[in-house]
Amino acid sequence: MRVYLETFGCQMNELDSELVRGQLLSLGHEFVAHPDDAQVVLFNTCSVREHAEQKVYSRLGLAGVRKKQGEQLIVGVIGCMAERDGVDLFKRYPQVDLMCGPGELDRLPLLIDNAARADAADRSERIALAGNKSRRTATLQAAEDNLEILDLSRAFEPVANDAKSRSAYVRITRGCNKFCTYCVVPHTRGAEVHRPPAHIVEECKRLVDAGVVEITLLGQTINHYRYTHGTALTVDGHEAPQVGPGLSVFRQPPAAGSRTTSFADLLHRIHEEVPSLQRLRFVTSYPRDFGDDILQVMRDSPRICQYLHVPAQSGSDRMLKAMNRGYTVAEYLEFIDRVTTTLPDCTIGGDIIVGFCGETDEDFEQTCDLIRKVPYKNNFIFKYSPRPGTVAFDRLPDDVPDSVKRARNNALLALQNAVSARAHERWVGRSVPVFVEDIRDRSSSTQVPSGHVGLSVAGKLPTASSQVVSRRQLIGRTPGDLIVAIPAPDGAETLLGSVQPARIVGSKPLLLDGLLSAS
Ligand code: SAH
Numbered sequence: 407m408r409v410y411l412e413t414f415g416c417q418m419n420e421l422d423s424e425l426v427r428g429q430l431l432s433l434g435h436e437f438v439a440h441p442d443d444a445q446v447v448l449f450n451t452c453s454v455r456e457h458a459e460q461k462v463y464s465r466l467g468l469a470g471v472r473k474k475q476g477e478q479l480i481v482g483v484i485g486c487m488a489e490r491d492g493v494d495l496f497k498r499y500p501q502v503d504l505m506c507g508p509g510e511l512d513r514l515p516l517l518i519d520n521a522a523r524a525d526a527a528d529r530s531e532r533i534a535l536a537g538n539k540s541r542r543t544a545t546l547q548a549a550e551d552n553l554e555i556l557d558l559s560r561a562f563e564p565v566a567n568d569a570k571s572r573s574a575y576v577r578i579t580r581g582c583n584k585f586c587t588y589c590v591v592p593h594t595r596g597a598e599v600h601r602p603p604a605h606i607v608e609e610c611k612r613l614v615d616a617g618v619v620e621i622t623l624l625g626q627t628i629n630h631y632r633y634t635h636g637t638a639l640t641v642d643g644h645e646a647p648q649v650g651p652g653l654s655v656f657r658q659p660p661a662a663g664s665r666t667t668s669f670a671d672l673l674h675r676i677h678e679e680v681p682s683l684q685r686l687r688f689v690t691s692y693p694r695d696f697g698d699d700i701l702q703v704m705r706d707s708p709r710i711c712q713y714l715h716v717p718a719q720s721g722s723d724r725m726l727k728a729m730n731r732g733y734t735v736a737e738y739l740e741f742i743d744r745v746t747t748t749l750p751d752c753t754i755g756g757d758i759i760v761g762f763c764g765e766t767d768e769d770f771e772q773t774c775d776l777i778r779k780v781p782y783k784n785n786f787i788f789k790y791s792p793r794p795g796t797v798a799f800d801r802l803p804d805d806v807p808d809s810v811k812r813a814r815n816n817a818l819l820a821l822q823n824a825v826s827a828r829a830h831e832r833w834v835g836r837s838v839p840v841f842v843e844d845i846r847d848r849s850s851s852t853q854v855p856s857g858h859v860g861l862s863v864a865g866k867l868p869t870a871s872s873q874v875v876s877r878r879q880l881i882g883r884t885p886g887d888l889i890v891a892i893p894a895p896d897g898a899e900t901l902l903g904s905v906q907p908a909r910i911v912g913s914k915p916l917l918l919d920g921l922l923s924a925s
């Protein structure tokens with residue numbers, strides 16, 4: 407059948423969509439670029455904020471109109487929103503034919519087949535949701551993990567000659583055990599389950615053999631990766647995915663005789679066993695239990711990117727407590743101190759929630775202070791959005807008016823802009839490898855402002871007049887995830903998806919200007 411798949415939400419969802427696509431292609435389905443040409447329309451959804459869900463509801467509205475006009479169309483809601491909304495969604499949106507949670511995606515082809523059958527009356531054959539059984543039976547589920555098969559059966563065809571396919575995600579941990587009070591993720595993705603290191607290394611190798619240049623490891627709290635060998639085996643004796651340990655494990659040395667792979671071990675293994683991988687990165691780091699062992703592996707492994715996305719969420723201890731984040735501002739700052747001491751060039755990004763339940767002007771001022779203290783390259787700033795099913799939704803009043811949330815959001819954006827400007831400035835005059843991702847016409851670009859090309863630093867660097875001034879720009883990223891704009895030379899297309907040395911000649915708050923170094 408002709409399938410249209412649209413993805414919302416985080417990198418986990420992008421990876422899930424890639425795996426779903428591979429799975430459906432291998433079964434003979436084809437993909438189309440526009441929903442109007444499709445027989446099956448799938449939305450891979452996100453529930454993290456209300457706004458993310460509204461986008462999907464409006465897409466469902468459009469699909470509903472088509473069905474009312476008599477079109478034969480299968481509409482599927484997959485991903486986190488399916489899991490959060492549950493069967494309730496069928497009642498409110500009868501145009502929905504199938505629902506599949508993120509933990510059940512291996513069953514999606516069957517659901518599509520069932521929905522396509524003329525006698526597709528039985529709704530239960532078109533639903534695959536973990537519901538609240540996921541946590542109770544997590545151990546059992548991990549051992550029999552069919553989802554693992556989805557990751558393992560990933561298509562490893564040589565990548566097309568474009569930048570997007572040369573950068574790949576690899577999941578190391580599913581789910582989350584942290585239960586921050588505002589967050590739906592533990593409810594939609596289920597318990598934390600760690601994949602066996604051998605599976606992860608093998609997947610990285612095969613991706614690199616197929617032409618991948620950059621791998622980003624994914625986990626909600628990635629530094630809490632830990633695999634204890636010899637405890638979770640499949641019936642045929644292979645290592646199976648494993649439910650994550652409690653947090654106390656990170657506060658004591660491993661038990662005598664236990665053989666574990668920590669996150670630091672895993673990073674080291676991938677770096678050593680996949681030598682042709684040019685860039686290894688990971689998201690998202692949790693500010694607690696981030697050991698020096700990880701920082702040391704990052705320092706000693708030249709192909710691991712010195713970049714941390716490590717959200718603080720707030721700069722107020724009172725708010726951090728209400729959020730159940732499990733660290734104080736002082737502990738967060740102590741961690742940042744260890745990062746900048748061991749890795750002086752490491753770039754740091756984060757997320758902040760403004761207007762969480764009970765946040766006063768004073769709490770907010772403390773968040774501003776935190777942003778002034780940490781050399782963040784960027785922060786994603788979100789207005790608190792109450793999510794049904796979370797502890798905050800049930801127990802804490804959403805008492806900060808939207809106008810105040812908006813004002814705090816804007817004030818933080820302005821402050822972050824100034825902090826970002828400083829974090830970018832310090833790269834001017836240095837040479838950096840840039841992973842080239844895109845070519846843009848400078849005049850048509852509104853997001854990336856035209857740079858200070860030609861600005862000479864201390865008179866030592868080549869200026870634009872020594873290079874051909876181009877209207878087209880290469881857009882790429884440094885190992886520290888800073889965006890670089892470079893005047894595009896003739897034949898720039900051949901550079902897409904490769905890593906090129908560049909010299910940084912100027913900076914803006916969220917952009918570096920570079921020139922290709924003569925290689
Ligand atoms: N596991 C990651 C975050 C995943 S969700 C971590 O712990 O850092 C991505 C971001 O969405 C979070 O960092 C948080 O800033 C934001 N977020 C999550 N729930 C939210 C909510 N209910 N309202 C507003 N922002 C939220």
Ligand code: SF4
Nearest residue numbers: 582584585586589591
């Ligand atoms: Fe959500 Fe907290 Fe888990 Fe991150 S650590 S996914 S914010 S519950």
Ligand code: F3S
Nearest residue numbers: 415416452453454486
């Ligand atoms: Fe959204 Fe689910 Fe990711 S809620 S942020 S798609 S884990």
